Amino acid sequence: MPTLSLAFIGGGNMARSLIGGLIAQGRDPASIHVAEPMAELREALRRDFAVHVHESAEAAAKHAAIWMLAVKPQVMPEVCRDLATTASTRRPLVVSIAAGITSAQLTRWFGTALPIVRAMPNTPALLRAGITGLYANAEVTKEQHAQADALLRAAGPTIWLEDEALMDAVTAVSGSGPAYLFLLAEAMQAAGEAEGLSAGQASVLVAQTLFGAARMLDESRETAAELRQRVTSPKGTTEAAINTFEAGGFRALVKDAIHAARIRGAELSAANDEEPT
Numbered sequence: 001m002p003t004l005s006l007a008f009i010g011g012g013n014m015a016r017s018l019i020g021g022l023i024a025q026g027r028d029p030a031s032i033h034v035a036e037p038m039a040e041l042r043e044a045l046r047r048d049f050a051v052h053v054h055e056s057a058e059a060a061a062k063h064a065a066i067w068m069l070a071v072k073p074q075v076m077p078e079v080c081r082d083l084a085t086t087a088s089t090r091r092p093l094v095v096s097i098a099a100g101i102t103s104a105q106l107t108r109w110f111g112t113a114l115p116i117v118r119a120m121p122n123t124p125a126l127l128r129a130g131i132t133g134l135y136a137n138a139e140v141t142k143e144q145h146a147q148a149d150a151l152l153r154a155a156g157p158t159i160w161l162e163d164e165a166l167m168d169a170v171t172a173v174s175g176s177g178p179a180y181l182f183l184l185a186e187a188m189q190a191a192g193e194a195e196g197l198s199a200g201q202a203s204v205l206v207a208q209t210l211f212g213a214a215r216m217l218d219e220s221r222e223t224a225a226e227l228r229q230r231v232t233s234p235k236g237t238t239e240a241a242i243n244t245f246e247a248g249g250f251r252a253l254v255k256d257a258i259h260a261a262r263i264r265g266a267e268l269s270a271a272n273d274e275e276p277t
């Protein structure tokens, strides 16, 4: 498959993670253009990855066959409308990573039916340890499907969905998911220090424990429940901790949190529909 030029519209946190994954995979940085209004972020991307950087979306988009929309959902209507003329002549493959924003909304804001892939990656993409959920609209050809898949596979495995509505659930589980683990890490760190460990000791113990447990989840044939049971000696220390988590409603809390994230995705979509078109 030839390397098609790629434009990132938005050079923030997630774009940086994806660009890092693509460069680590061996993609030529000269094939990547990034539009980012903040001069500091632009310069950091140029310095760290040697990609082309531009101040305006138009300047980056006109170079590329694939547009990766990596701006916040709230600015997406304006970005699409600004790019509408170029989109209708260039007819790029559009890949949007914005939470909540639907392919129908993007089509409406661009004002023309374009091949659109919605992608929901996560920040471990930077280390090529991410995971991406994807959905393609009816305009996407087989070849473009493969192009989008190859692009996001630089970030880690991909999972394609038939039902676009499930993208909000993917966002709630894996898009936002790294933050849940970081929150757990923060809480374990504070608890370890409260029990007398130094900050440095707690930090290395927490990070390596989460890393090792994640590797076991990924590499073992056993379920999370089975792996948990292997740690939990009857009447032992783990049992004391797990009983405390269960008594505090840990599972219900996680369910409510993921539900809140999914609902927020739908709200982000609805909020943009309230704007004048």
Ligand SMILES: NC(=O)C1=CN([C@@H]2O[C@H](COP(=O)(O)OP(=O)(O)OC[C@H]3O[C@@H](n4cnc5c(N)ncnc54)[C@H](OP(=O)(O)O)[C@@H]3O)[C@@H](O)[C@H]2O)C=CC1
Pocket: 009, 010, 011, 012, 013, 014, 015, 035, 036, 037, 038, 041, 056, 057, 070, 071, 072, 073, 075, 079, 097, 098, 099, 120, 121, 122, 123, 175, 176
């Ligand atoms: N962060 C994450 O873990 C994930 C994020 N996403 C999605 O990715 C998208 C970006 O999120 P994230 O990277 O966290 O957000 P950031 O705010 O870090 O990045 C967005 C960037 O886009 C810039 N921007 C704003 N307007 C324009 C424009 N017209 N042209 C070009 N760039 C523009 C912003 O600049 P300025 O700040 O000056 O406005 C900002 O630097 C969101 O839609 C989010 O839902 C998806 C998966 C995971």
Ligand SMILES: O=C(O)[C@@H]1CCC=N1
Pocket: 099, 171, 175, 176
């Ligand atoms: O918090 C957000 O809205 C974005 C989407 C998934 C991760 N970050």
